[in-house]
Amino acid sequence: MGLFFVGFLLAMVVAVFLFINFSPEFGGTPTKEQKMRYATSKNYGKGAFKNIGDVQMNMGFGVFVKSLRGYIAPQPHTKPEKDISVEKIDSISISLYEGPMRLIWFGHSAFLLQSGGKNILIDPMFGDVPAPHPMLGGKRFSSSLPIEIEKLPKIDAVIFSHDHYDHLDYGSVKLLKEKVGVFYTPLGVGVHLTEWGVDQSNIIELDWWGEVNFQGLRFICTPAQHFSGRGITDGGSTLWSSWVIQTASENIFFSGDSGYGAHFKEIGDIYGPFDFAMLECGQYNELWKEIHMMPEEAAQAGLDIKAKKIMPIHWGSFKLAMHPWTEPVSRILKKATELNIPVTVPKIGEPIYLDTQNISKEKWWEAFN
Template sequence: MLITIISILVILFVLVALFVNLNPEFGGTIPDTKKERFSKSPNYKNGVFENLGGVKMSMGFSDYIKGMRGFFASQSNTRPNGNLPTVKVDSLELANYSGAARLIWFGHSAFLFQKNGKNILIDPMFGPVPAPHPLLGGKRFSEHLPIEIEQLPPIDMVLLSHDHYDHLDYKSILKLRDKVKMFFTPLGVGSHLREWGVPEANIIEMDWWDDTLFEEVSLKCTPAQHFSGRGLADRGKTLWSSWVVQMDSTNIFFSGDSGYGSHFKEIGNTYGPFDFAMMECGQYNELWKEIHMMPEETAQAGIDVKAKMIMPIHWGAFKLAMHSWTDPVIRVTQKAKELNMPISTPRIGEFIYLDSLREDEEKWWNEVN
């Protein structure tokens, strides 16, 4: 019996090792030349990146067990009843647009920002499952995206916030790599892109508070309170970030994934006020509140960054926590109202015009509950 158990464990170990080492989904490794650059970053200590103040997710072993039990237990309304509807987007309308600043939400944290003929993709996760294999994750709430990735116009810039599967998708990058002028990532994330065939010349890696100008777009890499990793032993090997995008008179903020912290006020004081802020709100739990904001904190973070209007993101696409799928938008909307923070809650695929922003009164999620 003992020999049988040991044999099974050895076989499982070998299969996992083969899966991790042969599956391109896991991305690349950091070369030593990059590590030398990382050593100059104040956020890089003992071979890994850290949050400001050394903040970490404080879950112990018992918390992990509790979280796993909660995730796999029977839960109410964690997914929509049926397919989540999306607004279809015409490919020619996208390709020919050269007007005022506008955004299109693809669900979760994926956006297309357009202005004056520029096309900027943010965290373009267009895949059906946020995992290295379809069996390891739940499917997207919507069967179809507003537009297929192949129909997107040529992309000037892609911004990536970190290397988790629900933000950096291998197959999406493969489909995008030949139509993108430049990829912008936090330090280290470029290693995955290089592994997937993106030329080194088309990747710019940035540290917190770095800024650059690319084809009339001013871009600032700003802090977030999160973590990184795609495999079994690469936690913290790459950096995570938020982004500030400035173009002419337009100033927008993208939070990436983040727990609530003092960095929001610092970003607001340095680069605010913002015309529009896309703020993480979803896939949270008290067990990991250090790395994902609660909805009420999302509304407060909007005030901290000095946003004229916020939009809750990181919801409406995948089940990655135990709360109901509508809990994020209901709670953040209520708190934003209490704080007098204007909030936008568009449908997936709707155009969001930044020169004519208005608070959404239609609670469209109730139609699919």
């Protein structure tokens, strides 16, 4: 019996080793030359990227064990009672759209942005599970997307904020890569894309405060307070960021993942005011608030960046924390009311038009509790 148990453990160790080292979902590894280039960044030191002020998640062993309790003991209302329905949009209406700037939310932090006849995807995680294997994560709250990847028309550019599984998805990139013109990422994230078959010439990596013009649009890679890594030993090997997206008449902000910090005010002072800001407010815990904002902090961040209107993101699709699934939106709405900052909470798939002052008041999420 003992020999059987030892053999089983050895088999498991070998299986995990093979999975980590050979499964494509884990992405690529920076070369020595690439690391030398990263070392010229002010955000890189001792072989890894770092936050402003070297802020880190204080996850010691005791805190780690404490964080696991919520996953072991059942927690109420962490997922919807039934599948969330989504608004459908077809490829023809996307490809023929020539109106003012609009965004379509795919849930969590994924968006399609349309402006000036261009189609831009932001953090297009379209997979069912935000993990390297379906058995390692929970399924998406909705059984379908506003439009399937295969039906999307030509995508002019894709913007990624960092390399975590709920933002950078192997399966989505494999299906998208042949219809995408250019991929924009923070430093280092391109190593995953090239590993997955994207041509290096179609990838542009930027450091914080780096800017690039793209066919009438301006993309600015701005700071965030987070971390990176897709495996066990690659923490900090790639940079994380927020993004500013500008046209001649619109100015929007995408937070990516971030804890609350002074960088929001700095971004607002340099690039604000913003017509619209997408701010992460879900998957939080006091144990890791350094790298994920609490909802009240997200509302305050909206003020810091001088946003005219904000939208809560990073919620409504996956269970990645132990809070009730609708708590993020309820808390940010309450705080935003106190701060007198407009909030819109569209349905998944519902177009968001920046040229209108209308604010969605429907609490659609209540129908799925």
